[in-house]
Amino acid sequence: MNSKTISIKELIESGNPPEILFWIGCAGSYDERYKKVTKSFVQILNELNINYGVLGKEEGCTGDPARRAGNEYLFQMQAINNINLLNTYNVKRIVTACPHCFNTIKNEYPALGGEYEVQHHSEFLEELLDEGKIQVEKSKEKITYHDSCYLGRANNIYSAPRKVIDSLKSDLIEMKRNKQNGLCCGAGGAQMFKEAEEGKKSINIERIEEAIDSGATTIASACPFCLTMMSDGIKEKNQEENIKTKDIVELLAENLKSKKQN
Amino acid sequence: MFGYLEQIVFIIIFSFFGFLIFRRSKTIYRNISLGKKEYKSFNNRSEKIKNVLLLALGQKKMFKKIIPAILHLLIYVGFILINIEVLEIILDGVFGTHRVFASIFNNSYHYVISFFEFLAILVIISCVFFSIRRNILKIDRFQKVELFGWPNLDANIILIAEIILMVAILTMNAADLSLQSVNSENYTKTGLFYFSNYLTPMLNGFDESQLIFIERTAWWIHIVGIFSFALYVTYSKHLHIFLAFPNTYHANNEPLGKMKNMPEITSEINMMLGDANNTEVQEQTINRFGAKDISDLSWKNLLDAYSCTECGRCTEECPANLTGKKLSPRKIMMDTRDRAEEYGKILDQNGNPEIKNFLLDSYVTREEINACTSCNACTEACPININPLEIILELRRYVALEESKAPNEWNMMFQNIETNFSPWKFPIEDRFKWNKENE
Missing domain, CATH: 3.40.50.1860 (Rossmann fold)
Structure with missing residues (x-):
C-alpha cells in the first residue's frame, strides 16, 4: 500500500x-x-x-x-x-x-x-470507470454476480456492480434468478447473527447450487454478508479449488493497469 | 314482458343483496380502520394515479408470469365489460322491459352481445385452465399448507361460480334466439348472437313455453348469481377485484429497504438525553411498541391483508419458504386478515378482542417471523404491492422491545452492539487495526 x-x-x-x-x-x-x-x-x-x-x-x-x-x-x-x-x-x-x-x-x-x-x-x-479514471486489464475469469438484496430490491441498484464486472471484459454469466428476482444469500434481516430456523436446506446452499450451475469460475458479490454466505457455501460443496468468491472491488484492484505498471 | 309481481320480486332481491353488500362493506371498512392512523403514502398524486394505472388497471407486475397473466387479463376484461350486460338486466328487471338496450343500440345490438359472448367464452376457458393449474397440474404455490381446507375451496368456488355465470348468459341468449325464431311474443328480433347460436340446436325439442322457462331460469340464475357472487366476494379472498385499486393508490414508492421509523422511540431517547425541546410526547396514543395484534398495525397493513388474493407469488419467491422453513409471506397476510375478522366480530358482540387471541402466537408464530431475511422478494413479487415484510418487522419489534424475548443469539448481538458498537464481540480498540496490517 x-x-x-x-x-x-x-x-x-x-x-x-x-x-x-x-x-x-x-x-x-x-x-x-x-x-x-x-x-x-x-x-x-x-x-x-x-x-x-x-x-x-x-x-x-x-x-x-x-x-x-x-x-x-x-x-x-x-x-x-x-x-x-x-x-x-x-x-x-x-x-x-x-x-x-x-x-x-x-x-x-x-x-x-x-x-x-x-x-x-x-x-x-x-463513476470512476465512466470518467476513465480506472483502467483495467482483461480478466480471464468467468464471473457471475450475486445480487445483494439491500442493493438490488431494496435500492434498485442492479447495473452499477454489473458495469464494474463488465469493465474486466470477462464474460458475465447471469444466474437463473437475478436482479429483481435474485435469491437472497440467507444472511439479511439479522439472520447473519443466528442459526437458521428448521428447514430442508440452507438458503446459501440453494443459492450456491445455482451459482455452480451457471458455470462461473468466480462468484462476485458486493456485500460482506453475501460474501460470507457464498464462501461458506463453496466450502460446503468442496468447490474451493474451482470457484472463487470475490467482492467486485477486489476484481478491479487485482486487474488495475496502473498497479501492474508499478 | 314482466308481470308486476316479478318486478317487485326482482326489486326486493336487488335491494336485499344491495343491503347485505353495503353492510358487509361497512364492516370491512371498520375492520381496516382498526389499524393505526399514522400511515401515509409519501407518493404525490400523480405517482398514486400512475400506480393504480400500471399495477391495478394495467396489471404490469402480473406479466412476470406470462401465461397466468393472460388468463387473468381475459377474466378481468370479460367481467368488466360483461357488467354492461348486467346493467341491462338490472334495468329490465326493475322496469319490466326485455333487452332494453336493443332499442338503443339498434342494428349493432347483436354485435355488442356477440362480443360479450366471445368474452364469456374466453372467461370460461381461462377459468378451466386456472382450475387445471390449481387442481390437476398442482402448481407448487397452490399446494402450500396455508391453503389446505377453506382457502383452496374458496378459490375453486370462485372459479366454478364464474363458469356458471358465463354458461347462464350463453344459455339465456340461446333460448332467446330460439324464441325469436318461433316469433314468440315479447322476444323482439335482435339479429344473430354469433356464439350462443351454436347452442340453439340443443333446444330444438322444446316448445315455446318450455323455451320461455329456460330463458327465464337462465336470466334469474345469471342475475341472482351475479348478486350472490358480489356478496360472496366480500367474504372471500377475492376482494382484490375492488381493493387492488385503493391498495395501489395508497402504496408507497419509497425504497423497499427503508424501514418505518418509530418517532415514539426517538422521543424516549431524546427525553433520556435531556433534550426536552425535541420531545413531543404523545404517550396517550401509544399502547405498545411494535405489533402484538392487528390494532398495532397500520390501516394500510390491514388494507393489504384484505386485498390479498392468496396467489402465493410472494411465498414462491421467499428464500425461507423455498428452503423448507415455516415462514410464508402469504400466510402472514391471510393470518392478518383472519385475525382482523375475528377482532371485528368480537367488537360487534361488545367484547374485548384482546383477551384470548392475538395476531402474534395465536396466528403468526415466532418461528415464522424469526425466519425472515428481510430480502423483499415478497414485496417485489406482489402484483399489487402488498407488504408482508412490514408486518413481520412490526411483530419482531414487539417481541424485542416489549418482551425482550428475541432469540438468544440476537440478544447477544444486541449486547455486543451496546458494549462494543459492533454486532460481533471485537474490542473497539481493534476497529482501525486493519489499517496497520500488511496486505
Whole structure:
C-alpha cells in the first residue's frame, strides 16, 4: 500500500477536511475476509489520490441488524450517536462497501437528522470507470454476480456492480434468478447473527447450487454478508479449488493497469 | 314482458343483496380502520394515479408470469365489460322491459352481445385452465399448507361460480334466439348472437313455453348469481377485484429497504438525553411498541391483508419458504386478515378482542417471523404491492422491545452492539487495526 488511511479527525485537525468519508462497516473492520475488501477499496482510493477519510475507532455499527431484529431502541441509539459524530465532522458525502450500512445511512438516517449523499462502492466505482479514471486489464475469469438484496430490491441498484464486472471484459454469466428476482444469500434481516430456523436446506446452499450451475469460475458479490454466505457455501460443496468468491472491488484492484505498471 | 309481481320480486332481491353488500362493506371498512392512523403514502398524486394505472388497471407486475397473466387479463376484461350486460338486466328487471338496450343500440345490438359472448367464452376457458393449474397440474404455490381446507375451496368456488355465470348468459341468449325464431311474443328480433347460436340446436325439442322457462331460469340464475357472487366476494379472498385499486393508490414508492421509523422511540431517547425541546410526547396514543395484534398495525397493513388474493407469488419467491422453513409471506397476510375478522366480530358482540387471541402466537408464530431475511422478494413479487415484510418487522419489534424475548443469539448481538458498537464481540480498540496490517 502506498499510503495509509487517515482518520477524518486527524485530517480536520491538520486543516485538510476530506471530501469523502469511507464508511468501513463492522465486517470491513473486523472480518478477516472482508478486511481484504476494505484494503482493496483503499488501494484504489489511494492510487487515484482521492481525498477521503475514515472515522477509524470512532465508527460504530449503523444499527441495521438491531433494527431488523426488532430492537428499535438500540438502533436509534446507534444511529443518533453516529449522526452526531458525522454532523460534528461536517460530513457531506459517504461511500461504503456494505449495502446494509448503505441502506441504513441513506434511507433511514434522514428521519433522525442525518442527511448525507450516500453511495455504495459499486456506484462510486462505476463513476470512476465512466470518467476513465480506472483502467483495467482483461480478466480471464468467468464471473457471475450475486445480487445483494439491500442493493438490488431494496435500492434498485442492479447495473452499477454489473458495469464494474463488465469493465474486466470477462464474460458475465447471469444466474437463473437475478436482479429483481435474485435469491437472497440467507444472511439479511439479522439472520447473519443466528442459526437458521428448521428447514430442508440452507438458503446459501440453494443459492450456491445455482451459482455452480451457471458455470462461473468466480462468484462476485458486493456485500460482506453475501460474501460470507457464498464462501461458506463453496466450502460446503468442496468447490474451493474451482470457484472463487470475490467482492467486485477486489476484481478491479487485482486487474488495475496502473498497479501492474508499478 | 314482466308481470308486476316479478318486478317487485326482482326489486326486493336487488335491494336485499344491495343491503347485505353495503353492510358487509361497512364492516370491512371498520375492520381496516382498526389499524393505526399514522400511515401515509409519501407518493404525490400523480405517482398514486400512475400506480393504480400500471399495477391495478394495467396489471404490469402480473406479466412476470406470462401465461397466468393472460388468463387473468381475459377474466378481468370479460367481467368488466360483461357488467354492461348486467346493467341491462338490472334495468329490465326493475322496469319490466326485455333487452332494453336493443332499442338503443339498434342494428349493432347483436354485435355488442356477440362480443360479450366471445368474452364469456374466453372467461370460461381461462377459468378451466386456472382450475387445471390449481387442481390437476398442482402448481407448487397452490399446494402450500396455508391453503389446505377453506382457502383452496374458496378459490375453486370462485372459479366454478364464474363458469356458471358465463354458461347462464350463453344459455339465456340461446333460448332467446330460439324464441325469436318461433316469433314468440315479447322476444323482439335482435339479429344473430354469433356464439350462443351454436347452442340453439340443443333446444330444438322444446316448445315455446318450455323455451320461455329456460330463458327465464337462465336470466334469474345469471342475475341472482351475479348478486350472490358480489356478496360472496366480500367474504372471500377475492376482494382484490375492488381493493387492488385503493391498495395501489395508497402504496408507497419509497425504497423497499427503508424501514418505518418509530418517532415514539426517538422521543424516549431524546427525553433520556435531556433534550426536552425535541420531545413531543404523545404517550396517550401509544399502547405498545411494535405489533402484538392487528390494532398495532397500520390501516394500510390491514388494507393489504384484505386485498390479498392468496396467489402465493410472494411465498414462491421467499428464500425461507423455498428452503423448507415455516415462514410464508402469504400466510402472514391471510393470518392478518383472519385475525382482523375475528377482532371485528368480537367488537360487534361488545367484547374485548384482546383477551384470548392475538395476531402474534395465536396466528403468526415466532418461528415464522424469526425466519425472515428481510430480502423483499415478497414485496417485489406482489402484483399489487402488498407488504408482508412490514408486518413481520412490526411483530419482531414487539417481541424485542416489549418482551425482550428475541432469540438468544440476537440478544447477544444486541449486547455486543451496546458494549462494543459492533454486532460481533471485537474490542473497539481493534476497529482501525486493519489499517496497520500488511496486505
